[in-house]
Amino acid sequence: MTDPTSVPLTAFAAVSQGGVIVYPTEAVYGLGCDPDNQQAVERLLAIKQRPVEKGLILIADNYGQLLKYVDDAKIPMDKRTDIFSSWPGAITWVMPAAKSTPRWLTGQFDSIAVRVTSHPTVKRLCQELGKPLVSTSANLSGHDTVTSIAMAKSEFGELAAFYVDEPLGGNTQPSTIKDVMTGKVFRG
Template structure:
């Protein structure tokens, strides 16, 4: 287990090696990994005790990082203004998934939940990694969300490969999750 009192580049090394990291998001600590590495995603799901069928969120520095996973052509023009006016920020949009998006990310759905973050450390991490991260709250499924790095270390110990030591983004609630096609709110 490594301590991140140094730059996120070491977290990037962990991600590139198929590791799972704990990192701060806008409101809570998250568990993350390389979305293209099936073994890493399966490890994250096992740590969290989350069924693959539920699907996962991807968090990115910019929309361009998400294009590989989203069927951009299915997003109506009138919906784009609403989506992009709320990014970067703590709004997660459920969008049509690209046909090539792996089921280990989408679960039972034909959609993918994505967010362009405004959290500076997460933006830097995604920039250095060159792509989005899987982003799910750092807790066991059904348990309270981890709000401090020390709680995360107590909860996950050596099962996590790297802990990013940076502050939360200051929001009091996890991201709102909305359907990009209908505007339906899944989590408010």
């Protein structure tokens, strides 16, 4: 039997064990963790120095991974074309949250921000986990976004359990954030 302490830590193992990871997204490096692990989310928020009231984004390989967190029945049929034609990609949609979605994800809102990514690294991580990841930019609240692993390591050091040193997706701006019900753009 293998001693688990001798097994090299992977991003999957770090997230599965409640750790916070730094990983590439479409435009910037993100901080992520298991959205179902309250302690992991609280650790991520403490690292980022972000208040829980602001809510978080979930990033997934496919829409099916998000159904646990979204109240799909409340999304009008005429809005679905906008959503699904923008995915996979760098559009984050604010959708009605399922009643069971924890406040450590939604913050003060009755909605949840979600995205189906086209980034191959994130898709692979979400496939391995079988669920979405929390996705917030890898920077302290109010600081510049992190655009390299070296910057991330300088900013977070040992606070992150694992650094996924793979390339960013090539976008120059973080994802656009839109409200699915109203079309309001929160970040363009």
